[in-house]
Amino acid sequence: MYAFTAIFCFIFGTICGSFIDTVAERWGQDKSIMGRSRCVDCGKILRWRELIPIFSFLALHGKCSACGIKIPKRHLFTETLTGLAFAVLFLSLPTSKYIYLLDFKNEAAFFINLLFLWLVSGVILVILFSDARFFVIPDLASIPSAFFILSYSFFLDFVAPKIALFSFLHTPAFTGSFHVLPSFYESLLGALVAALFFFSISFVSKGTWMGWGDGKFALMLGALFGWPFVAAIIFLAFVLGSIVGSILMIKREATMKSLLPFGVFLGASALFFLIFQNTHDGSAFRLFVEGFVSL
Numbered sequence: 001m002y003a004f005t006a007i008f009c010f011i012f013g014t015i016c017g018s019f020i021d022t023v024a025e026r027w028g029q030d031k032s033i034m035g036r037s038r039c040v041d042c043g044k045i046l047r048w049r050e051l052i053p054i055f056s057f058l059a060l061h062g063k064c065s066a067c068g069i070k071i072p073k074r075h076l077f078t079e080t081l082t083g084l085a086f087a088v089l090f091l092s093l094p095t096s097k098y099i100y101l102l103d104f105k106n107e108a109a110f111f112i113n114l115l116f117l118w119l120v121s122g123v124i125l126v127i128l129f130s131d132a133r134f135f136v137i138p139d140l141a142s143i144p145s146a147f148f149i150l151s152y153s154f155f156l157d158f159v160a161p162k163i164a165l166f167s168f169l170h171t172p173a174f175t176g177s178f179h180v181l182p183s184f185y186e187s188l189l190g191a192l193v194a195a196l197f198f199f200s201i202s203f204v205s206k207g208t209w210m211g212w213g214d215g216k217f218a219l220m221l222g223a224l225f226g227w228p229f230v231a232a233i234i235f236l237a238f239v240l241g242s243i244v245g246s247i248l249m250i251k252r253e254a255t256m257k258s259l260l261p262f263g264v265f266l267g268a269s270a271l272f273f274l275i276f277q278n279t280h281d282g283s284a285f286r287l288f289v290e291g292f293v294s295l
Contacts, residue, residue, distance in 0.1 A: 092276075
């Protein structure tokens with residue numbers, strides 16, 4: 001049953017990945033997400049059997065059934081990556097195995113937290129893919145998500161403080177009732193500090209060093225991880241950006257003046273920590289952040 005649930009999480013993730021790919025592509029071009037999916041070359045409306053994640057791409061040999069144009073492999077990549085992310089998020093939660101192996105009494109709370117993690121990871125992936133392809137971080141993804149996360153954190157802290165939800169950010173697992181988010185004040189401080197940091201860079205450089213969308217994305221991540229955890233996410237994003245930029249310059253595919261979609265590195269860093277923070281009881285995550293902050 002445990003393995004079956006993990007497989008279900010992967011399949012569900014691929015379905016969500018298909019939607020995420022569509023949202024990222026349309027919002028990245030400032031288009032509505034409403035309307036049927038079509039072939040970008042011949043305009044043929046795709047039928048349901050042509051929209052089955054992964055399977056349809058393989059069955060059609062990566063080509064449109066009407067005009068034969070090649071379907072970009074990024075669609076297959078997005079669906080597969082999202083499926084893996086959803087499955088790994090389920091497996092990373094230290095309580096996941098206890099759902100089936102032990103007499104666990106908080107199944108509903110566990111799955112509420114899992115759905116929340118899937119939701120925020122889906123938004124992160126929308127932003128990541130949109131920025132990677134169009135250098136655009138959609139406001140419709142970052143800003144509402146930031147306020148939703150802050151509102152959810154406020155609800156858990158002040159409206160229903162005794163709700164039995166788990167958190168592996170601060171306290172060892174199974175010692176009490178806590179939530180999947182940091183406290184509201186930590187979320188608020190993280191959102192303000194992260195957004196102010198990026199907005200300051202954008203303001204000083206007039207948007208040439210860092211786009212304004214990165215600050216809005218940081219607002220969301222600050223709310224999600226709280227302070228000081230968001231500092232580690234930002235630090236890793238800069239490290240990843242530096243590594244990728246250096247490789248591109250060595251290969252002469254970029255220069256010091258070339259633009260890099262920094263939202264991609266922020267998103268990749270956030271997804272890594274979103275999984276890392278839940279591994280075991282989160283002690284490794286806390287130890288890493290505490291060590292980073294003490295530097």
